[in-house]
Amino acid sequence: MxxxxxxxxxxxxxxxxxxxxxxxxxxxxxxxxxxxxxxxxxxxxxxNRSAQALASGQSGHVGLVLPDLANPSFAAIAKGVQAQARGSRNSVLIADTDEDARAEREIVRDLQANVDGLVLCSPRMPEEQIRECAAAGPLVLVNREVEGLPSVTFDSAAGVTQALQHLRALGHRHVAYVGGPTSSWSDAHRRRALGSVDGVEVTDVGSHRPVHQGGVAAADLALETGATAVLCYNDLIALGVMSRLRARGVTVPDDISVVGFDDIGAASYVSPMLTTVAIPLTRAGHEATTMLEQLRSDGTDGHPVRLPVELVVRESTSPHASTAPLT
Amino acid sequence: MxxxxxxxxxxxxxxxxxxxxxxxxxxxxxxxxxxxxxxxxxxxxxxNRSAQALASGQSGHVGLVLPDLANPSFAAIAKGVQAQARGSRNSVLIADTDEDARAEREIVRDLQANVDGLVLCSPRMPEEQIRECAAAGPLVLVNREVEGLPSVTFDSAAGVTQALQHLRALGHRHVAYVGGPTSSWSDAHRRRALGSVDGVEVTDVGSHRPVHQGGVAAADLALETGATAVLCYNDLIALGVMSRLRARGVTVPDDISVVGFDDIGAASYVSPMLTTVAIPLTRAGHEATTMLEQLRSDGTDGHPVRLPVELVVRESTSPHASTAPLT
DNA sequence: GAAACACTTGAATGCGCTTTCATCACGTCG
DNA sequence: CGACGTGATGAAAGCGCATTCAAGTGTTTC
Known part of the structure; x- marks a missing residue:
């Protein structure tokens, strides 16, 4: 060579x-x-990158830490980070923490010693630890806010409001909310918007694992509230809710409307197609990486960025008490 | 520091x-x-990894090149690679080629100069280029075989056979095959097994993009053949086929059975749940990375490994001409 | 008891590159 | 016409580590 x-x-x-x-x-x-x-x-x-890194003190790597690569949402973020990094001739070192909070701290420390900056996507790491990490090197948070640290998040409170307004417009007055992990920043953020729409009463049916099975379990609780619509922490849960409702003979959307969050691919593959709040995951990856680069050059403290979300209305929501099937 | x-x-x-x-x-x-x-x-x-790398000539990085991180199948492979690499205290440099064949060669070259070995997942790169890459450094292929090069693939021909046998056992005698990209190794590999089951006639309805929309388009062609079952190149296509069939008033599985390939998450989220051939993606990532490590230490030429697949029977297949709904 | 050996240790070298720093050649200005 | 900036260049000094080599210590063997 x-x-x-x-x-x-x-x-x-x-x-x-x-x-x-x-x-x-x-x-x-x-x-x-x-x-x-x-x-x-x-x-x-x-x-030789190693030699360049050693001599210049810049590795040319950006680190990306996320809980689970196999989760389409995180994969989408990774894609964004990757694309943006390549654009500026950096490469990305990826670390999947496998939802293991214990290992996470160590993984971050390890990575941080050898990258120019870190994109951290860790819904559950204690805030105090996050601050430690931020002190150790340039870092931007994704889908989570910590006072004083640069981050890119989604305005999912606005998403909740949009969804609730949509449901109200359809005549729904009572909505059940199927929450995600209590420890997650985004769930807390969404919950705050639950009361934002006048004329819609929201009943919280508790926290559930953000997976299909979690939704299956939550469906019965939602039904019990007598709500005519259910808003879910994410699409996986929403899909689970729909499965269970179908199994119990409840028709979506005729008997009950369902709204998800994320707009994962599967939301368009199921029937009825899921009405959901789309969040710009890949763009968040872009944005975070850009912010990281600015952080390193300008040295400016990156201010939090909150990306807009968008309600995508499909087939899983319909007017309340409608007797006509959607199709 | x-x-x-x-x-x-x-x-x-x-x-x-x-x-x-x-x-x-x-x-x-x-x-x-x-x-x-x-x-x-x-x-x-x-x-300091850079210093270690420079002094020892070993970067401690393994490269991973794949066409699209946002595709759950590739993400699953990435997860496997990542996990295995961490186990041996390596980190993974990831490169998403964004399905761009042109850029791919350059990306690989770039990466290869700075990693100890490469896991390459490139369904479409010309074989000749792949050989060039292999000459430039340790490399193992995933989901693709090239004579003389180490690779880990799936025995999807066996998967096709299993699927066909399953369908025959249900009384199906005529199956439509919805193919994937002609240029892909795995499609070619699967097609070879189309005639492997006596008593089942398979009609090829051509190549389609391996996405939901591709399946939507293919559904009508499949129906036209008069087949009582359709086997699809992947789950995305299968899901598309099911959508379109439903839209045309054809009921799955009563009127027609559908089988997919991959067992992506969505396969279990839809109704009817999709019968599909599960392929061990994450394990392939493991296996490839392990092989890479052996390549580097033993210096032995890794022999091709072909991982077993498994037919997962769910709800989208039922006996032919059955009059009783599955549920 | 000396020779041979195994085992530890530190000094020194260099991996391939970036980055001062001093040098040199020019053109500019007073 | 000399003092002085300006821009281009090369010599040299590391960046932080692994690794070779020689030296040192203690142990075994005949």
Whole structure:
């Protein structure tokens, strides 16, 4: 593998000049720059990142920590981070904590020592630990806010409001809310908006695991409240709720309307297609990475960014007490 | 940030000994080793990976290249790679090629210069280019075979056979096959098994994009063949087929049975739940990474591994001409 | 009791690159 | 015409670590 020194020799310049020609082109005379670039291409020169990192103190890596890669939502964020990072010629080191809070702290510490910055997506890490991490290096939070730290979140309170308004417009007056993990920032954030719409009473049916099975279990509770619509912490839960309702002979949306959160792919694959609040996951990845880069260059404290969400109305919601099937 | 030198000073030993105490513990006397380890912990020492990489020639990174992180199947593979890599104290550099074949070659080259080995998941890269990559460094293929190169694939031909046998057992004699991208290895591999079950005639209805919409489009073609069951290249297509069938008033599984491939989450969330061939994606990630590590240590040529698949029978398949609804 | 050996240790070297710093060649200005 | 900035260049000094090599210590063997 060709080294920078080889390139320099081939171009008849010093290694210093070769280095400059490649990484700070305008500090080198045009003629030499061309000679160097040509030589680099001819030799198939690929800079050694480790050496660059060691010498410059910049690894060229951005770290990404998330709870579960197999979860489509997190994967979407990863995609955004990845795309944006490549755009600025960085690569991304990914760490799946496997929902293991214990290991998480260590993983972050490990990663943080070897990246230029970290995108942290950790719904459950204690706030105090997050602050520790932030002190150890540039870091931006995704889908979570901590006072004073840069973050990109979703305005899901607005999403809740939109969903509630939509349901009210359809004549619903009583809605059940199937919550997610109590310890999660976003659940707390959503709950705060539950009372935001006049004329709609919301009954909280408690916290549930944000998976299909969680929704299955919650469906009966929701039914018991007598609500005519149910708003769920996420689509997986909503899908579970719908499964269970169907199994109990309750028709969606005729008997009861269901609204989810996230707009995962499956929301459009089921029947009835799920009405849900779409959140710009991939964009959040972009945004977070951009913010990280600014953090490192400007040194400015990144201010929290809250991305807009959008209610996507499909088939799982219909007017209350309607007798006509949707299809 | 504490360096190894700091640790050495704190422990009263030379940097060389400190280095050994940490990375080759049994070459250092017990007493000193403890002193070093204690000092390292006290100072919060974190080795500088770049320096280690530069000095040892081993980056401690494994590269992972895949077409689309947002695709749950690839994300599952990534999860496996990640888990296995962490187990051996490696980290994974991830690159999403965004289905862009053009960029792919360059991305791989870039990555390959800076990792110890590469897990490559590229259904469409020309075989010749793959060989080039393999020549440039340790590499294992996932979900694709190239003569002479290490790979981990799925025995999806066996999956096709299982599915066909299942359908025959239910009385189906005529099955439509909705194919995936022609250029993909796995589609070719599956097609070869289409004639493997006596008594079942398979009509190929052509290649389709491996997405929901692709299935929607294919459903009408499948129906036209008069087949009583349809086997799909993947679950996304199968889900699309089911959507379209429902829209046309055809009931699954009473009028027609549907089988998918992959067992993505959504397969269990829809109604009827999809009968599908489950493939061990995450395990493939494990396996590939393990193979990569062996490649590097033993230097042995890894032989191709073909992982078993399993037909998961759910609700989308039922006896032909049955008049009783499944539920 | 000396020679041979195994085992630990530290000094020194270099991985490939970036980044001062000093040098040199030019053009500019007083 | 000399003093002085300006921009381009190369020599050299590390970045933090692994690793080679020689030296030192203690143990075994004949």
């Amino acid at each position: 060709a080294t920078l020194r080889d390139v320099a020799v081939a171009a008849g310049v010093s290694p210093a000049t070769a280095s400059r020609a490649l990484s700070a082109p305008d500090t080198v005379s045009t003629a030499r720059r061309h000679r160097v670039i040509e030589a680099a291409e001819r030799l198939g020169y690929q800079p | 504490a360096t190894l030198r700091d640790v050495a000073v704190a422990a009263g030993v030379s940097p060389a000994t400190a280095s050994r105490a940490l990375s080759a513990p049994d070459t250092v006397s017990t007493a000193r080793r403890h002193r070093v380890i204690e000092a390292a912990e006290r100072l919060g020492y974190q080795p």
